[in-house]
């Protein structure tokens with residue numbers, strides 16, 4: 001009987017989870033629906049580590065109810081669902097999964113922006129519903145992507161990978177807003193110009209939101225910001241739902257304040273604001289930007305590497321590769 005127990009909070013690739021079995025007693029949640037908070041707390045009793053996704057909430061209440069917990073390892077890059085300071089205060093190491101999903105997520109962000117600008121979902125629905133009777137000159141005419149101005153809100157790894165696609169492949173002008181400026185050589189390689197947020201919103205044809213969700217970015221884009229955008233502009237959100245005020249966005253889309261939106265993330269997901277569901281000019285996907293098989297496997301493998309290392313096993317024992325609060329490791 002192994003002395004260290006870990007809990008896998010969502011069904012993940014079994015062969016990847018098997019990497020933990022030589023070292024730990026592994027318990028899993030195999031149901032498709034995520035556990036409720038009381039169920040998660042109950043499942044974590046006696047566990048030293050937990051493998052989570054971007055959905056499970058790790059807060060002070062849970063930590064106090066699970067005093068044996070020493071490691072929280074998420075397969076997501078975003079960690080707004082984990083109270084990192086509360087973990088640090090209790091000596092719990094937190095790891096996330098940066099890097100491995102950058103290109104796949106950028107592919108999807110770019111694809112969603114293109115689908116939104118070129119009205120792909122809307123026109124497919126029209127065809128499938130048997131409404132295509134004649135070809136028309138202005139049928140589903142949208143905005144151009146090539147040569148347009150691409151706005152990136154949040155110029156981290158994924159933002160830069162999207163900028164690279166726009167600048168290098170589509171001859172787009174790239175403008176961005178970020179707390180910090182990129183180094184001049186990186187800006188030059190992406191053809192990117194930093195702008196204050198209101199200026200960015202006024203300038204862009206296609207805005208892609210990739211900023212982390214924090215108290216500071218909650219509803220960063222609301223009615224007042226959307227009003228600054230061109231009526232022909234599109235907005236794509238692959239960050240977190242709470243960065244955009246979904247109700248205000250739905251109103252703006254209905255009123256034609258902007259042309260269209262592509263959303264992979266929603267406030268309160270998997271529930272989606274009903275006003276968004278009713279709109280023809282919203283392309284809606286269920287939080288799948290990182291969902292390629294190789295990337296989801298890489299994310300899960302990195303979380304397992306971290307879990308092994310955080311609990312003193314494997315080649316990186318004691319040095320989890322992507323710890324967010326390495327100071328707790330001493």
Ligand code: 8YV
Pocket residue numbers: 052053054055075076077078079101287288289290291
């Ligand atoms: C994930 C994500 O699909 O990594 C993130 O932050 O939002 C997505 O890539 C999801 O959260 C995985 O758990």
